[in-house]
Amino acid sequence: MRIIAGLGNPGKKYENTRHNAGFDVIDVIAEKYGINVCEKKHKAVIGKGMIDGEKTILVKPQTFMNLSGESLREIVDYYDVDPEEEMVVISDDITLAPGNIRVRSKGSAGGHNGLKNIIANLGTDAFARVRVGVGEKPEGGDLVNHVLGHISGDDRKNYEEATKNAAEAAVLCMKGEVAQAMNDFNGKKV
Numbered sequence: 001m002r003i004i005a006g007l008g009n010p011g012k013k014y015e016n017t018r019h020n021a022g023f024d025v026i027d028v029i030a031e032k033y034g035i036n037v038c039e040k041k042h043k044a045v046i047g048k049g050m051i052d053g054e055k056t057i058l059v060k061p062q063t064f065m066n067l068s069g070e071s072l073r074e075i076v077d078y079y080d081v082d083p084e085e086e087m088v089v090i091s092d093d094i095t096l097a098p099g100n101i102r103v104r105s106k107g108s109a110g111g112h113n114g115l116k117n118i119i120a121n122l123g124t125d126a127f128a129r130v131r132v133g134v135g136e137k138p139e140g141g142d143l144v145n146h147v148l149g150h151i152s153g154d155d156r157k158n159y160e161e162a163t164k165n166a167a168e169a170a171v172l173c174m175k176g177e178v179a180q181a182m183n184d185f186n187g188k189k190v
Contacts, residue, residue: 001079002051002174004029005059006090007068007114009148010045018134019065019147021092021163022114025132026058028167042078043071051171068114069121076122084126088173090166091115094143096133098151099158100189101166103130103173103181128173130166130181134159 006022014020030037030047037047037058047058057079061071076083084106091112096102106126109115119125135155137146151159165185172181 001081001086002054002056003059003072003075003079003081003083003087004051004056004090004170004174005061005068005072005075005087007065007092008060009064010060010062014148016150017148018092018094018151021132021134021159021166022090023060024163025090025130025166025170026060028163029170030058032167042074044075046075052175054174056174065114067117069117069119072118073121083122084124085176088128088130088170089115089118090130090132090170092134092147093131094134094136094147096131096135097158097189098133098135098155099162100133101130101162101169101185102133103169103178103185104128105178105182128178128181130169130173132159132162132166 006026008020008023033049033051035047035049035058037045039046043063045060045062049056061068063071091114105128109119137143169181169185
């Protein structure tokens, strides 16, 4: 069993915001592989299916971003999954320009509260993650307003391309091909 979790905030109010990059990537994966992500379970909305021969659960935690680890802890425990080997997490990243992604096999939360909560709840930072660039906040701007704001114009086109790349990268990571995903996507500019 494999888990691909995309981070975001639940509800119409947050749809298409920068902070929901993880949810957007889950939607791309779900559409490509015909997985219906609609079952409410473990403080999340999940969908189960097969991806390249692997039983996979797509996850959108519904705990709001800063408590994402509560949902993933329940899922990891219930399905007896090793997060270090069988889980991929997708999140937004304000240090990357819209259109760029970064794949890592492990590491710190890098200031991302959702990742911090996952690391705290799972007791490890050694899980694969794919970060989707949403751009830095404007000089003097408010970070919360930025990440809860919408991407538009050319940035939107680049962001949509990034969600497709992030979906491919997440599937590679899910199959244990993190190094390949890093080679294919890190440093690739849109």
